[in-house]
Amino acid sequence: MNAARLRSLLTRVRKGEVSVQQALDQLRLLPFEDIGPAKVDHHRALRKGFAEVVLCQSKTPEQVGQIFKALARGGATVLGTRATLQHFEAVTAQGLKAEYHEKPRAIVANPVKKAGRLGPVLVISAGTADQPIAEEAVLTAELMGAKVERLYDVGVAGIHRLLEHRDLVEKAKVVVVVAGMEGALASVVGGLVDKPVVAVPTSVGYGANFGGVSALLAMLNACAPGIAVVNIDNGFGAGYFAAAVCRQSRRR
Amino acid sequence: MNAARLRSLLTRVRKGEVSVQQALDQLRLLPFEDIGPAKVDHHRALRKGFAEVVLCQSKTPEQVGQIFKALARGGATVLGTRATLQHFEAVTAQGLKAEYHEKPRAIVANPVKKAGRLGPVLVISAGTADQPIAEEAVLTAELMGAKVERLYDVGVAGIHRLLEHRDLVEKAKVVVVVAGMEGALASVVGGLVDKPVVAVPTSVGYGANFGGVSALLAMLNACAPGIAVVNIDNGFGAGYFAAAVCRQSRRR
Amino acid sequence: MNAARLRSLLTRVRKGEVSVQQALDQLRLLPFEDIGPAKVDHHRALRKGFAEVVLCQSKTPEQVGQIFKALARGGATVLGTRATLQHFEAVTAQGLKAEYHEKPRAIVANPVKKAGRLGPVLVISAGTADQPIAEEAVLTAELMGAKVERLYDVGVAGIHRLLEHRDLVEKAKVVVVVAGMEGALASVVGGLVDKPVVAVPTSVGYGANFGGVSALLAMLNACAPGIAVVNIDNGFGAGYFAAAVCRQSRRR
Amino acid sequence: MNAARLRSLLTRVRKGEVSVQQALDQLRLLPFEDIGPAKVDHHRALRKGFAEVVLCQSKTPEQVGQIFKALARGGATVLGTRATLQHFEAVTAQGLKAEYHEKPRAIVANPVKKAGRLGPVLVISAGTADQPIAEEAVLTAELMGAKVERLYDVGVAGIHRLLEHRDLVEKAKVVVVVAGMEGALASVVGGLVDKPVVAVPTSVGYGANFGGVSALLAMLNACAPGIAVVNIDNGFGAGYFAAAVCRQSRRR
Amino acid sequence: MNAARLRSLLTRVRKGEVSVQQALDQLRLLPFEDIGPAKVDHHRALRKGFAEVVLCQSKTPEQVGQIFKALARGGATVLGTRATLQHFEAVTAQGLKAEYHEKPRAIVANPVKKAGRLGPVLVISAGTADQPIAEEAVLTAELMGAKVERLYDVGVAGIHRLLEHRDLVEKAKVVVVVAGMEGALASVVGGLVDKPVVAVPTSVGYGANFGGVSALLAMLNACAPGIAVVNIDNGFGAGYFAAAVCRQSRRR
């Protein structure tokens, strides 16, 4: 039952075609989402200027193709993360207009050139091997309407690069830090800037990094305040969160 | 907004005192619980013959006293788990009629003698040190209306005791197994009976039992089917689940 | 020594052909299963209307083929879980009548159309990638004689779908919830229904989900009571447990 | 070397009193902070309207007293977290004007009534036992200049309370969710709102919650996007981060 | 039902007082232990010259007192491990003759001077702090009838002490190695002797020893063969196992 059906029901109550009790009975069973346009609106607001998202990993190409077909119907932009080329081919086989972004391993169906009204977001990454995750954050934030600046290969020993680009830092509304190994870059950046820092631990490293746990723990325990953390290798989540922060600042 | 207010709103719509649009706006904001008597009923059904539950651990005696006062108002039975004597004193200081069960460390306010219509539930425990957790399961299931039988000190080497009490097993609708250390009792019982077995790992043991992890993992990996597991030392959860199973069989 | 031999022994004691001491000596050595028809009956009862089960993973196709041959002899239904096509081919190579269920990766030899007298069981899953595990639960419960209803793709944000299908929930005797990632669906469902909820954590996710540990821990720590948990990805165990619950309610 | 000394050096270079080489040598050794007013300004900006912070845990009362004395000199507001009454007494023994906040176990020296220009921030907590951590977030965000609204005791089964206070949600620039046990509240809130959600796992629970790990993992793996996580029991970090987000939106 | 009752039953069958069918029915329900004198004998053999054992930890003094009273009735030797003085006092309060061994924190009721026919067992410990666990092994093995030799404070750097006492090593039938920290002593001893080595990891150490996990893992991964491991701090288990090995060699 959507708002239209609800209006119709109320109208019929007013007209006396439906008794109060009958209406009451029907309303009791209403799934709250359908009656709750506020919530739906929220969701629309949430997605305004943004794409639906599909986590392709653990799904078969066939499943991904069908999900994209359902979501991209009508021209909506859809983002698929952690996608293989097989996933991408299954999407294009559905006759959808789509792009494959190799570095972040992402599919974008019905891509739209974003003006980048929000932000900007500054995405900083530590090593070359962290770039795919950083790129996932970039792509996500851009799809959500944010302007994004990149500052890559800023190891702990190369923190001066951040200072060299003080203009980028100055302008940014939020900073995303992507780092593996010991994840110290988040602490160092957090100690230098007064922006919200979204930290993304990556699984880059070996041995006692335990698939990203070392960076995750370091970022959660960062002594510099102003840092919040997303899941290991979750560039998407960081980009999404960063854009959500930017959107808030826009709303005032 | 409850059903009464909803009825009132609909009546005013019918009378033309409230426009369709106005009603629509109000309904959009309705918290679903209030409009959803089914759900509320569910909850009532859920609690029929049963007590509200308060996890006392991590709460101050003052907090527990106030929560009990609020819940036990009107004579409702309220169960407090993992309670100390200090918690209990704070409850009685509120003028409530309450009992403290020492073994399961539980408070029961407004206790009612249960007829034990449901079940029976059979609670089996491995060692003396597991009994407090077993007693928590017993008390919980009884408060929910189940008849409960105890079979304690049934170590893996004493599995014949289970066979000696075949009548208890035969009659039981569900078996709760409480065991620490290596938790093998759950597997052994699961291999002998065709009832649903609810396994409760306890933190009893030392060294590589890691506070109950050894028993937890053993129970999750039990090769005998028909076993489901609750949290470490969660006698309450097992008693609740067991009684819920019994209630289902009653409903037919 | 089975019941027949035991009867024969006792008869010979009565006839004086065997001395009391001789009988005593023989009885002392009796393996308890053979003397214990109750236990054997239990096991038969347990399996009544149900198949033998073979965990195919970690076994070679040859081993699986031979085990199926031994168990399916005489037309018994046999379920093989976590099976590959190679396992399946080894089974059919034995001349057995068998089906391969691709989604749940299961082999069923001597399949029988079940009437679905028990239940019904409601199987709810969170994401598309959780469906194979959910299907394993469905197939198992059906083989055990339960009627099963599916409610898939019910993410935490889509909980209204559950409410939309209140009839399914109302009718169900037990609910199986299959979810990966943070496993919050079990808590949400547990908060809404008063049925026993069997929670199946899946390994779906990445990074700090640690192969299903995040969902497992969440489900074990669910604040809503009435939830018990099986091993990660153990759809079979959940289906089996759910059917066992249904069978109990039938027995009254 | 500060800006004044740098200006003096440059003036002397201009006057010829210091050779280019001598100046070069001195500048090479300049600690970057002193020459970097931008950075210092950043830090001042960071702290504008905010207090210095001292983690009191693991420090002796004497150390805390001395650190407060040094920082609160001149009337600056100083926040001490995870403080005992002993810490507080050591602070007042220094002759400082200070308050002890019992619930969040915090000391505030030179407290200032905040106007609450930023935000508002909405702090939601799951259970009574989570409130001390929630209060730490509230106090921190307030000290940083944010207006804060509380919405407590919103368990997963009580999510309607959030909907009942849609106005709070609507107005909030950022939402802090504080929850222990299985931490599902973060996912549920994240699925309902389009604000950045800062999730704080707490150590509330027992058994397989492993001191907050269950909630931490659940929040990191939340399927709803827009959630970032801070350390277990780190109410301070969440309040700080939330206020930092609000400050960004103010800057435009 | 014990052997006497079984004999009586068979006699009554012979006499015709009990029908074959009635006997059959009774025998079907026989708990296997009672009919299984072999097993009971095994257990008696197992305990011959040995005490019953009570793990006192996690039990109240009252419980321990009552269990000792039940077991020590008739003069049997009973061993209580991980016992406090309170436990001991509860035992003596039952009027039992008992000793408290302070180092291994053990109670022995009805102590008997052992001749030490079995073995000998050689117990080697690494550091002073490991001695309580070593003493628990010594006491247990002695109570089981083994002669025990001690070789303490044999750190990895003091392995020559082992060589200095070659006679002890030569004579020993089995060697128990008790070590905390990195547990390397087990590997070193295992590389030097051709006896079965029972390794006991202790929780002695700090930091990344994780309560004995470092020594446990080291001992499980020892490159020298001939080493088997018991639980962390489980001196009792090692002493018991060592004596069991000795008993086997005696049986030939």
Added chain:
Amino acid sequence: MNAARLRSLLTRVRKGEVSVQQALDQLRLLPFEDIGPAKVDHHRALRKGFAEVVLCQSKTPEQVGQIFKALARGGATVLGTRATLQHFEAVTAQGLKAEYHEKPRAIVANPVKKAGRLGPVLVISAGTADQPIAEEAVLTAELMGAKVERLYDVGVAGIHRLLEHRDLVEKAKVVVVVAGMEGALASVVGGLVDKPVVAVPTSVGYGANFGGVSALLAMLNACAPGIAVVNIDNGFGAGYFAAAVCRQSRRR
């Protein structure tokens, strides 16, 4: 320096060809193994009737081939564990006479028919998938001179099979139990027999078995005494340890 060279040195001292000081200097540098015939004898004793052992895993086929060539020179029996067919081919390519045992994935060079003077050892395994590890234990113990009996597919629910073969149990000097999943079989066997039980956890299982950790922890925490544990999947270690126990009993 071996005994021969030492004798020669001493002879030259006696003859006055080497001064006391010169001898002293040489002796100071003596590696202790060479001077220590006891130790060497120990090692020979250790290996008497037994093979050298090579862990092939993590070594290249080339390395394994060369190591076998060096060790098998002169006809010594050499055992290679965790070997692939590639390893085996590299061994035979060296012109060595060798067998490949497929189930335990083992290479035996210069195999000798063992009379099986020691023992017997009884090897019990839980499931079909545990058999390769059990077979590794069997092969190792046999190579060390022990007679070995197998009792396979003895799940927890099939413990009667053990009782059916009481003769095997009676005769055994030591029992090896091989089990994955929850590893409860070790506890059950340990509760039934009074022999030393060597428990081998296997990595068989899935989900929360964490590669054998569930069985490992269960076995370490077994409530039945008389159980010692080797590394996960370490059939070799168990067979070696069991044979070492048997050898001790032979020595008396």
Added chain:
Amino acid sequence: MNAARLRSLLTRVRKGEVSVQQALDQLRLLPFEDIGPAKVDHHRALRKGFAEVVLCQSKTPEQVGQIFKALARGGATVLGTRATLQHFEAVTAQGLKAEYHEKPRAIVANPVKKAGRLGPVLVISAGTADQPIAEEAVLTAELMGAKVERLYDVGVAGIHRLLEHRDLVEKAKVVVVVAGMEGALASVVGGLVDKPVVAVPTSVGYGANFGGVSALLAMLNACAPGIAVVNIDNGFGAGYFAAAVCRQSRRR
């Protein structure tokens, strides 16, 4: 801004072409590295006689090729660790002169014959499978200018080999110990020598070695002092650290 530009700026200040204020403004923005020749010199000193290092793992061959091209420009020696042959081919495809070291899986571009002025370093490894990691340490230390001696296959039971080569130990300035499994070799070596010991845990082993965790924990908990540890399988780190120690001793 480098030293040249800084000099130019100061010169223009002196000449009056740039005002003090303008210079001040520019200097405030100076990245500290550029102004900090000390630090740059440090880095140069650090790398003097040494190569740049590229961790090839997690990078594509293309990325590695480009990074090598950038770093090896001008003839600098560049070390690539954890490199595959594909990585190597991508490097040579850039026209660079490079060698591939198969055992340590390393690429060296612009290799230079090192005189080995520093050290010597003694690298000891436990097993054949540890050699690749040991070789990585050797290659790294050599590239940094150290003379390196190898002592391989020194198991715990073969510690006499170390004593046999007392000359190597005597001469060494620092000892690197490479060992997997239980890592006891580090403790044993640490107990015998008075040199700094750099311990490298390797992932060699299986089961409860958890990818090198057993050796890592053992080395961190070594009871012998004078041992420091690097990451699992981090031969590079150990070689680098050892050479850094040697360089210090050279500086006096």
Added chain:
Amino acid sequence: MNAARLRSLLTRVRKGEVSVQQALDQLRLLPFEDIGPAKVDHHRALRKGFAEVVLCQSKTPEQVGQIFKALARGGATVLGTRATLQHFEAVTAQGLKAEYHEKPRAIVANPVKKAGRLGPVLVISAGTADQPIAEEAVLTAELMGAKVERLYDVGVAGIHRLLEHRDLVEKAKVVVVVAGMEGALASVVGGLVDKPVVAVPTSVGYGANFGGVSALLAMLNACAPGIAVVNIDNGFGAGYFAAAVCRQSRRR
């Protein structure tokens, strides 16, 4: 048998008072330490200018008192780490001249004013709460003969303090970094200096620092080379290692 006895033996061989065979037999049994003056000398060299060390934790005051009495006999300096005042009193009760160092919780018996010939060592710590561990490192290194400089409260955001004291860094032969929480200071220091860096993770922090694991993992995974790590809170080990490095450089 020491060198004197060995000389006597050889002399008697030469004189013909002892046959070659008799000497051979005696020498075979020689514990290698006694014959190995090199090793003993090593140990003496190791301890030259240094104290014996006693880990007091897990030892009773009585044990510590007796051990000190035995070691300090003859005026040797003895260091006791992790000592309580009770330990200290037990030491002075033995009539020994001793000091208690409160911050590092250390006892020094027979303290000697050290000239500080070696080093210097620079000890850097992150936070106030890390100072006790840092002080343990300082005291240990000083007792071993090193001059030590302190640089405390150098958080990641205060790294300029390190640069401000470039002279300390320049002079140091080795740097010890003590840090808890995320341990990023080690990476930052490692990126700035070309000295060997010994990193000490501390247990300072809360929540997901897991008693120091976060800092430990971060330090093991540090992307800057030249860092080696000791156990959590092991200030002693770091001080010892640092002094051992200094001693090497002295030996050239």
